[in-house]
Amino acid sequence: xxxxxxxxxxxxxxxxxxxxxxxxxxxxxxxxxxxxxxxxxxxxxxxxxxxxxxxxxxxxxxxxxxxxxxxxxxxxxxxxxxxxxxxxxxxxxxxxxxxxxxxxxxxxxxxxxxxxxxxxxxxxxxxxxxxxxxxxx
Numbered sequence: 001x002x003x004x005x006x007x008x009x010x011x012x013x014x015x016x017x018x019x020x021x022x023x024x025x026x027x028x029x030x031x032x033x034x035x036x037x038x039x040x041x042x043x044x045x046x047x048x049x050x051x052x053x054x055x056x057x058x059x060x061x062x063x064x065x066x067x068x069x070x071x072x073x074x075x076x077x078x079x080x081x082x083x084x085x086x087x088x089x090x091x092x093x094x095x096x097x098x099x100x101x102x103x104x105x106x107x108x109x110x111x112x113x114x115x116x117x118x119x120x121x122x123x124x125x126x127x128x129x130x131x132x133x134x135x136x137x
Contacts, residue, residue: 001066003134008061009048016057017048018065055136062137068130078123083116090115 006018057063090112094105 002069002072003064003066005062005064005137006049008057008059008063011057011059014054015050015052016063017050018063019046019048051131053133057136064134064137066132066134071129075124078120082120082123083113086116086119087113 004020006020008016009019010017051063051065087109091105091109094100094108100108
């Protein structure tokens with residue numbers, strides 16, 4: 001389980017918008033690596049997370065949520081490995097079975113990668129997160 005403490009920033013009915021505390025990209029090397037550079041480039045805009053509560057909460061309250069990390073492996077495989085795997089399979093099929101020119105093999109690899117991307121995008125939308133409230137402070 002991955003746990004995170006969030007702060008309630010606004011409430012609309014039974015749905016509260018939660019905001020996580022920003023953490024520095026890397027505290028281990030004091031900014032001597034590339035992580036802090038990327039953090040500065042992409043900004044530190046705070047994002048809110050809507051969550052529907054069964055019990056009433058107030059603005060400013062801290063809430064600890066837990067996410068089942070078994071879904072992370074499914075997401076990671078779908079997003080990273082599926083496009084790569086299909087790209088290689090399409091290129092291999094074009095090369096070995098159809099014995100086509102190199103530019104067609106490259107095109108087949110691109111089509112395979114795009115197909116994997118589309119499948120991954122639809123699979124990630126269908127995966128549901130199992131988020132549980134651990135504690136309301």
